[in-house]
Ligand SMILES: Nc1ncnc2c1ncn2[C@@H]1O[C@H](COP(=O)(O)OP(=O)(O)O)[C@@H](O)[C@H]1O
């Protein structure tokens with residue numbers, strides 16, 4: 297479903313490669329995790345796959361289509377939940393869904409049915425007429441998940457979907473995603489820096505560090521290869537270090553700044 | 561919205577009543593009549609350019625990304641955003657006009673005053689497109705502050721919004737002629753106060769030409785946005 301060969305990204309203002317010649321593939325119907333510390337290149341890879349960024353080099357295919365050459369074809373195939381919130385806070389939950397449906401040209405009758413089905417699925421149907429700005433972080437995430445699925449995508453990208461959520465909400469989100477993968481057979485590609493999420497949720501995973509893939513396989517394979525019992529230990533064995541804790545980098549500070557600005 | 565009305569209102573009242581007597585003594589007539597269309601243009605200019613600011617934030621954090629990955633062309637998104645931003649700016653212009661009327665401004669001719677909406681909308685489109693174009697290439701807020709100080713303020717002050725274009729020093733007169741806002745202000749003054757420096761037809765044609773140009777440039781730069 298997803299084929300990536302030698303994918304590379306170099307940003308203008310950065311000497312290091314954000315993504316350094318990575319190759320991997322994800323089979324249809326699989327739940328695939330992209331595990332790596334902050335700044336490893338996870339978001340950059342997802343942005344290239346989803347037509348937001350042009351790669352510096354390499355090849356990508358989603359459902360056989362090229363995200364660079366066949367943008368519109370690819371855009372119809374995937375749904376996405378971005379790392380940063382991307383809802384319109386001034387609209388209600390239902391209006392956010394409706395807008396997405398119109399944008400993706402989902403016929404009206406089908407759209408209305410699907411919106412109801414999905415809002416019920418993520419348990420937001422009762423709150424459908426509330427403004428999104430009054431939602432908690434977990435509710436916003438659930439709404440973004442519902443929205444990303446509205447146009448029946450075949451691949452679902454989730455960039456650190458549980459970042460900043462409490463453990464209970466995180467469990468909740470993963471149970472939706474697992475259920476969805478079973479029910480609709482959708483291919484799921486998610487990134488995370490939580491080891492135990494990749495271990496528990498993913499069929500297969502790739503470990504990325506400094507823009508390079510350092511290991512790929514099922515969680516069990518990675519543990520066996522490193523001869524250790526937990527994925528945490530496998531990670532240390534593979535990269536020679538512990539997964540870095542999140543630090544308030546410049547982007548995070550900017551992110552907080554934006555939050556301040558947007559509070560109307 | 562309410563906050564952004566304060567500045568035009570302050571300009572209108574302070575300058576209008578402050579310079580009124582001097583303007584009259586110099587043979588310029590009623591300064592409020594002269595100034596009000598300029599202040600309407602100012603409100604539109606600021607609201608329009610600021611709608612561009614949203615793109616900078618949106619690109620990194622907000623709703624724009626949702627539209628950028630949708631199977632919709634960038635040109636359509638750009639046109640949609642520009643029309644939306646321009647409509648908000650138009651409403652802002654209308655509100656300032658109403659406030660000016662409350663403050664003592666009297667449009668000379670009701671039919672012509674209706675035509676002023678056309679000039680308001682053209683001005684709004686022009687500067688929303690410019691704001692979008694600039695925001696598409698800017699990386700952060702610092703850049704935007706520079707734009708306000710070194711582009712928007714000079715555009716406003718050198719547009720004939722505050723003073724007549726007749727008898728200006730040659731250099732300033734030339735700058736004013738090269739400034740697209742001048743034609744928006746002039747068109748508004750022609751339709752609202754009944755006198756203009758250029759003909760209304762010329763004002764309209766120049767506005768239309770610059771709107772088209774900025775839309776093309778804006779669409780191109782917008783299509784190059786990487787998130
Ligand atoms: N727009 C950008 N310009 C320059 N450098 C960037 C940009 N976006 C990301 N980077 C850099 O690329 C690297 C990978 O970032 P990213 O893909 O966001 O990591 P992750 O999502 O794994 O935390 C980091 O070193 C980051 O600083």
Ligand SMILES: [Mg+2]
Pocket residue numbers: 335338339340379455456
């Ligand atoms: Mg990231």
